[in-house]
Amino acid sequence: MSSQEHIQNVVELMNVRRTYRMGEELVQALDGVSFAIGRGEYWSVMGASGSGKSTLLNVIGCLDRPTEGDYLLAGTKTSSLDDDELSDLRSQKLGFIFQSYNLIPQLDVLENILVPLYYQDEPPADGEERARALAERMGLGDRIGHRPTELSGGQQQRVAIARSLVNNPELIMADEATGNLDSQTANEILDLFDELSAEGKTIVFVTHEAHVAERASHILRMKDGQIEELIVQREIVQREIVRS
Amino acid sequence: MKRQTYARMLRSGFRSLMLHRLRSLLTTLGVLFGTSSVIAMLAIGEGASFEAQEQIKLLGSQNVILRSVKPADEPTSGGQTSRVVRYGLLDADYERVRDTFPAVVHVVPVRKIEAEVRVLTRSLNPQILATQPSYLAATGRLMWEGRFLTAEDGRSLSNVCVLGTDVAHYLFPLRSPIGERIKIGPEYFIVVGTLAPRLRAADDQPEVGEFTGEVLIPFETATNWFGRIQVKLRSGSREMEEVDLHEIIIGVASGDAVSLIADASREMLSRGHQKRDYEIVVPLELLARAEETKRIFNVVLGSIAGISLLVGGIGIMNVMLATVTERTREIGIRRALGAKKRHIITQFLIETVLLSVGGGLFGVALGLTIPIIVEASADMKTIVTPIAPIAAFGISAGVGIIFGIYPAWRAASMDPVEALRHE
Structure with a gap:
């Protein structure tokens, strides 16, 4: 870990382009995007559908590779990596949280939290303790043996958050993580994100709701595959940290 | 992958199959009947030819007998x-x-x-x-x-x-x-x-x-x-x-x-x-002929059993392809969380092999029971050679692997992004 300590930027995009072929037509989903996310920063990404924010998320999440340009995740250049190496990056350095929770139905809460560790070449010996502690922290201590279908939406999303933290990721990616929740539960989850951010986790939160985006230190607006605007509101985040 | 990983994958595969009990059960039936028919038919064939061979052996396998007729x-x-x-x-x-x-x-x-x-x-x-x-x-x-x-x-x-x-x-x-x-x-x-x-x-x-x-x-x-x-x-x-x-x-x-x-x-x-006004009886030749007859018999039975196993295998493949499509999203989630292609292949292959081996196991049990029933009810001698259940079981496991490869490969080659978007 110490070698990565000095790398301040968790995410670095340099003139990233992603082109899709839709039949005869070429679609520029990302058209020369460059920015860097520093360690501990809380970014929200906004934009209409078709703005390229999903593609951006896929590229940052190592699910997709840029057609042109470079993307570095915690100092690792991803454009030259093969499928297995990208999978390694995902299981070691990334935590994913989805709008529809995306838990695996036949696994119980503890097993769901453990999934990212299953795919590590050398899983940590204390994985299960870590997962239990995370479940406890998410208020799911008594639900550890339950199946996802036996949980409420908010509880499922808490499992997903625990899952995204189990591998001590460099970056947590949340895609509309509160989109399926009622406003009270959504606020609880958003508070949880604030907490994580305060602990120094680097977070990228995709949302289309302005009040959700407000909580982040940086707000990135995408339009037509390009950055429309980037608002830095660091002081808000620092106030949050002070408050918690 | 470590042994522990396989144990977990086995457990998880078994649980996935248990989510659709009836479907899994019906899928294994093809292999079950294939396997049991191999064993039962071989046992009956073996028993029938045994009698004939014993008679021949009594004449002395190193003798040539000339007889007046x-x-x-x-x-x-x-x-x-x-x-x-x-x-x-x-x-x-x-x-x-x-x-x-x-x-x-x-x-x-x-x-x-x-x-x-x-x-x-x-x-x-x-x-x-x-x-x-x-x-x-x-x-x-x-x-x-x-x-x-x-x-x-x-x-x-x-x-x-x-x-x-x-x-x-x-x-x-x-x-x-x-x-x-x-x-x-x-x-x-x-x-x-x-x-x-x-x-x-x-x-x-x-x-x-x-x-x-x-x-x-x-x-x-x-x-x-x-x-x-x-x-x-x-x-x-x-x-x-x-x-x-x-x-x-x-x-x-x-x-x-x-x-x-x-x-x-x-x-x-x-x-x-x-x-x-004479005949020449060569027990060794009779024995060879009996062996040849038995061999042909075995080939015929083997083909029939092979076809039924093939049908069983296709049944399994069909169900696994449907399962893979059904679980596209799960595959996407697992890929996003770091699963490599080989993890996905192993996962689905394990499920297929579990189906076929499960069918194989029950098939062996049924295949060993049928000769006992035949012997008791039809008064026919049957002989279960130890190799028959072992081979039948091995083949059923092989069927699982062969017919599991394509669905597993299909699952692994899905684009994670597309799979995640699948409803």
Whole structure:
């Protein structure tokens, strides 16, 4: 870990382009995007559908590779990596949280939290303790043996958050993580994100709701595959940290 | 991947299958019936050919047996009382075999005598065989009591005999027959020995109802007392036959030479005999033929079972393809969380193999039960060779792997982004 300590930027995009072929037509989903996310920063990404924010998320999440340009995740250049190496990056350095929770139905809460560790070449010996502690922290201590279908939406999303933290990721990616929740539960989850951010986790939160985006230190607006605007509101985040 | 990982994947695969119990059960049925039919059919086939092979083996696998056969065109009794029918193997044949054939261990002449055997008031008509001391070695029979015929018995034209088990039991139910006198035809003979019952090679159990009813007397003594002409009494009419030898048993030194001797015998007899009044029995050839029949039988059964396993495999593949499509999202989640292609392949392959191995296991159980039921209800002998369930089980596991590869590969080659978007 110490070698990565000095790398301040968790995410670095340099003139990233992603082109899709839709039949005869070429679609520029990302058209020369460059920015860097520093360690501990809380970014929200906004934009209409078709703005390229999903593609951006896929590229940052190592699910997709840029057609042109470079993307570095915690100092690792991803454009030259093969499928297995990208999978390694995902299981070691990334935590994913989805709008529809995306838990695996036949696994119980503890097993769901453990999934990212299953795919590590050398899983940590204390994985299960870590997962239990995370479940406890998410208020799911008594639900550890339950199946996802036996949980409420908010509880499922808490499992997903625990899952995204189990591998001590460099970056947590949340895609509309509160989109399926009622406003009270959504606020609880958003508070949880604030907490994580305060602990120094680097977070990228995709949302289309302005009040959700407000909580982040940086707000990135995408339009037509390009950055429309980037608002830095660091002081808000620092106030949050002070408050918690 | 570590052993622990496989254990977890097995558990997780099993749980995924249990989510759709009925579907999993129905899917395994194809393999189940395929496997059980392999085992059951092989067991029944094996049992059927076993009987035949045992009979052949009793003749001695290293023997070539020449037998006299009454030619078909020869007129039988036809009311003529004085006519003598002459046919069969000649003394000259015996001498030629004995003097000229190479690689022969013993040549045993056998003549059958038609006569009644009597002790006081008990009488019966067993097979009376006039033969030489080497008969015992050539047929692989064992003595029970006393001694067998010797060369000295023949030279001195002694009236001695050896009894088969059942004859001995019938004539002397309560005491040992050794040293007793029995009457064969008009002559008295002294019993010098009894033969042990024939042993079954497989399970050493004498067959119930098998009558090992022979009386053996020295060849020379028989010629002296009974001559060559036999009178058969057939429902009022008399029939006279003159046969030098009814059987010549040629014991061959090694199994390799058996067919050589058989060919030489054919050649010799076809030259010396105008009519086809003989037959040549080669147990080894019969055995080979029986083996060949069994092999064909096995190939046919194997093909049928193979096809049913193939159908079962296709069934599994079909269900797995549906499962993969159904679980596209799960695959996407797992990929996003760091699963490599090989993890996905292993996961689905394990599920397929679990299905087919589950079917295989129950199939083996059913396949082992069917022969027991058949044996009990149809009174047929069945033999389950240990290799059959092992092979059947192995094949079913193989079917799982082969038919699981494509669905697993399909699952692994999905684009994670697309898979995640799948509803």
